[in-house]
Structures are given as C-alpha cells and as structure tokens.
Amino acid sequence: MSKRISGFSKLRKEEKIHWLAKTYFKDQEETVKVIKKYWNEDEKLQQLHDDFIENTVSNFYLPFGVAPNFIINGQEYAIPMVIEESSVVAAASLVAKFWSERGGFKANVISTTKIGQVHFMYAGDKDLLNSYFREVKEGLIEATSDITKNMRKRGGGILDIELKDKTEKLDHYYQLYVSFETKDSMGANFINSCLEAIAKRFRKEGIEIIMSILSNYVPECLVRSEVSCKVEDLGGENPQKFAEKFCQAVRIAEVEPYRAVTHNKGIMNGIDAVVLATGNDFRAVEAGVHAYASKSGEYKSLTHCSVKDGIFKFWIEIPLALGTVGGLTSLHPMAKLSLDMLQQPSARELMMIMATAGLAQNFAALRALTTKGIQHGHMKMHLMNILNQLGATESDKKEIAEYFDGKTVSHAAVVEKYKELKNE
Numbered sequence: 001m002s003k004r005i006s007g008f009s010k011l012r013k014e015e016k017i018h019w020l021a022k023t024y025f026k027d028q029e030e031t032v033k034v035i036k037k038y039w040n041e042d043e044k045l046q047q048l049h050d051d052f053i054e055n056t057v058s059n060f061y062l063p064f065g066v067a068p069n070f071i072i073n074g075q076e077y078a079i080p081m082v083i084e085e086s087s088v089v090a091a092a093s094l095v096a097k098f099w100s101e102r103g104g105f106k107a108n109v110i111s112t113t114k115i116g117q118v119h120f121m122y123a124g125d126k127d128l129l130n131s132y133f134r135e136v137k138e139g140l141i142e143a144t145s146d147i148t149k150n151m152r153k154r155g156g157g158i159l160d161i162e163l164k165d166k167t168e169k170l171d172h173y174y175q176l177y178v179s180f181e182t183k184d185s186m187g188a189n190f191i192n193s194c195l196e197a198i199a200k201r202f203r204k205e206g207i208e209i210i211m212s213i214l215s216n217y218v219p220e221c222l223v224r225s226e227v228s229c230k231v232e233d234l235g236g237e238n239p240q241k242f243a244e245k246f247c248q249a250v251r252i253a254e255v256e257p258y259r260a261v262t263h264n265k266g267i268m269n270g271i272d273a274v275v276l277a278t279g280n281d282f283r284a285v286e287a288g289v290h291a292y293a294s295k296s297g298e299y300k301s302l303t304h305c306s307v308k309d310g311i312f313k314f315w316i317e318i319p320l321a322l323g324t325v326g327g328l329t330s331l332h333p334m335a336k337l338s339l340d341m342l343q344q345p346s347a348r349e350l351m352m353i354m355a356t357a358g359l360a361q362n363f364a365a366l367r368a369l370t371t372k373g374i375q376h377g378h379m380k381m382h383l384m385n386i387l388n389q390l391g392a393t394e395s396d397k398k399e400i401a402e403y404f405d406g407k408t409v410s411h412a413a414v415v416e417k418y419k420e421l422k423n424e
Contacts, residue, residue, distance in 0.1 A: 009055055017057050048331065064277065064334060065089035066341070069096040071104030072225075072356050079357055080338040081273035086385060088269045091364035092357060102229040105359065107352035113159065113220035114321055116191040117213065118176040118199045124206040126165065129174070132204050133163040140176070143201040144194045151190060156181040158194060176202065179220075184347040186280065186323030188214055216284040217291045218319045223351040225359045226315030234312060236371075243312045245370045246305060250314075253301035260301050263362070264293055267302055267316070270361030274354045278342075279328030279335030285320060292319045303362050316359045320351045386414045396421060 195212035
C-alpha cells in the first residue's frame with residue numbers, strides 16, 4: 001500500500017500527527033503521546049516554534065549548557081552551548097578555568113568582508129563585456145540603493161563589484177563578484193536581495209544570468225584567538241615534554257587529512273554549540289570553515305602551535321560569518337537569552353567568542369589525547385547516558401558511579417556491572 005500523501009502541508013497539526021502515526025508506526029497511541037510530550041505548554045511560544053519551518057509536528061530539544069570562567073581580551077564570559085555530546089561543555093569549562101589563571105584568551109577580528117556572486121554566461125567579445133561593465137558599475141550599485149539604505153546608515157553596504165572571467169574553468173562563464181559589509185547582521189537575505197537587484201540591472205545582449213546568491217565561503221571574514229604562557233606554567237610532571245608532544249599533535253593534523261578532519265570536528269564541537277545557542281546558521285558556518293581548511297588544496301588543521309624561547313603558543317584563525325540581529329537571534333527566546341548572557345556582543349565580538357570556544361575545545365581534546373587518552377574523560381561523562389539507556393534507578397547510578405571512580409569506563413563494563421548489581 002502506498003504511503004504517499006497529497007496536500008500534507010494543508011492538514012492541521014493534529015491531522016499531520018495522526019497520519020504519521022497511522023502510516024509509519026505500530027503503536028499509534030504511544031507515538032502521538034511522545035510527539036505531544038514535547039509541545040510547549042505556552043501556546044504562543046509553541047506557535048512561534050511552529051512558524052520557524054513548515055509541517056511542524058513537535059519540538060526536538062537539545063541540552064542548553066553554560067561554560068563559565070572564560071576570559072577573552074580581559075573580559076569575563078559565561079558561554080552558552082547547545083550540544084548533545086558528552087564532555088564538550090565540561091571540557092570547555094575546565095580549559096577556560098585553566099587559561100583564566102594564565103592570562104586568558106587574546107582574540108581579534110582580522111576582517112569582516114562577505115561575498116555574493118551573480119553567475120552568468122556570455123559567449124561574446126570579452127573586451128565589449130569589460131567595457132560594458134565599466135559603464136554600468138555605478139548604476140549596479142545605485143540599483144541597490146533602496147535595499148542598502150539602512151545598512152549604509154550603520155556603516156555597511158556594498159564595498160565593491162568586480163567582473164571575474166572564469167572561462168578557463170567553464171566555457172563562457174563569468175561572474176559579478178560583490179563584496180559586502182553587513183555589520184551586526186549575518187546578512188544572507190540582505191546580500192541576496194542586493195544581488196538580485198544587480199542582476200536585474202545587468203542586462204546586455206548575449207548575457208544570460210544563471211543565478212544570484214551569496215557565498216558561505218568567507219575567507220575574508222576572519223577571526224583569530226590565541227593563548228600563550230611560559231612552558232613551565234603549563235604545569236604537570238614534565239611541562240616541556242607536554243608542550244612538545246602537544247605541538248606535534250597539531251603538526252600531524254596540519255599534514256595528515258585523516259587526522260585533520262577529526263581534529264577540526266572537535267573544534268566545531270565548541271563553535272557549533274555556541275552557533276546554535278545564539279540562533280546562528282551552523283550549516284553555513286560549517287561549510288565555510290571546512291572550505292577554508294582546504295584552501296591550500298589539502299584539508300588541514302585550523303589550529304596551530306609553537307614552542308619557542310620557552311613560550312608555548314596555541315592559536316586558531318577561522319572564517320565566521322555571524323549575526324547578532326535578525327533571524328532567529330531576534331525571534332528565539334533562548335537565542336536572545338544567550339546573547340544577553342554574552343552581554344549583547346556585536347557580531348565582531350561574537351566572532352571572537354566563538355573562535356575562542358573552538359580553540360578551548362581543541363586544547364581540551366589534544367591535552368587528553370597526548371596524556372591519558374580521549375576515552376578516559378569522555379566515557380566517564382557517557383556513563384550516565386549508558387545507565388539511563390539501561391533504565392537504572394538513582395541508587396543504581398550512584399553505586400555504579402562509585403564503582404567506576406578511578407576505573408576505565410566502557411559500555412560493556414557498565415552493562416556487566418549493572419547486570420551483576422541487578423542479580424544481587
């Protein structure tokens with residue numbers, strides 16, 4: 001029997017849920033119960049969530065945590081993080097405290113330029129096209145004046161328009177390459193509106209507009225964050241050995257793509273968690289970051305390390321196109337709360353905060369990997385998840401947690417201990 005349906009979007013939410021339960025689930029009553037369990041009791045708030053996307057039937061919750069004790073450029077922060085992975089928030093918090101006692105993080109925004117492109121085909125004379133572009137360039141900017149009016153008041157707008165010849169890569173392919181400053185807005189809708197207005201004005205015989213769209217590759221929207229201290233201040237039994245081993249781990253990620261992917265994924269654990277908490281677009285951030293990691297032609301580490309003249313230095317340089325106004329940052333109550341927690345940062349300040357969160361996460365991972373191993377802390381945090389899956393009672397959890405204190409945690413070992421406890 002076919003499971004296709006016509007007019008699903010026109011059904012009321014209740015009808016959508018009952019159709020799903022009837023069509024795809026054996027226990028229809030339990031399915032409806034689970035879906036409705038995650039509705040918000042505040043009807044206005046639930047309606048707000050329903051309106052974010054289409055065909056909504058419920059909400060999908062992720063934990064909202066806080067990593068305190070971050071010092072960035074001398075200012076104290078408690079950083080909101082939305083993520084489901086065990087140990088991420090704990091690791092960020094531990095590293096924040098560690099570096100708060102060693103001068104904190106130093107961060108700066110290198111540039112904030114964003115890019116949009118009008119892609120078009122032209123098989124005619126190149127000189128004529130170049131001449132036409134020079135004639136109409138000012139008119140192209142003028143065509144966006146109504147759209148850019150408010151942005152220009154805030155110091156943003158279109159920075160430049162270039163004609164780029166891409167015919168070596170694809171026959172007859174050219175583009176108008178437009179650079180933007182969008183201030184505290186991420187600027188996706190603003191940029192796309194400008195590009196469409198430019199494309200509408202850019203008309204000449206032989207020009208075929210293919211599409212007009214912003215790019216999520218933002219290599220000129222860069223931020224840097226770093227930590228440094230005397231090697232001896234790193235602590236531990238042999239801080240010199242630790243520093244050298246740590247830097248070697250970073251250098252491996254700089255030359256080995258298989259390691260670099262996992263290395264950078266760990267960085268994004270920290271960054272994505274803050275992106276989500278502040279209502280920004282983590283897919284755009286991820287795409288831009290990983291493209292930047294590949295800019296040399298090979299995928300490489302986003303962080304770097306040095307030990308020189310007795311000084312340990314660890315830093316990240318990363319592209320982040322973010323907003324603190326517009327979109328979900330203004331609509332989602334928890335996103336607004338996150339920005340309030342961060343003391344209402346500008347987009348530039350948020351770039352520095354997120355880069356720092358990524359650097360902290362990477363420091364935590366590399367410190368664990370080069371000392372006692374990644375699983376020691378990770379599986380300890382994962383212990384409660386395993387016990388919840390097993391349906392352990394609070395007294396069971398307490399007893400099993402005490403048993404594994406100082407021992408290696410593995411899924412099999414936890415299950416075995418739980419069965420042993422139940423048999424007793």
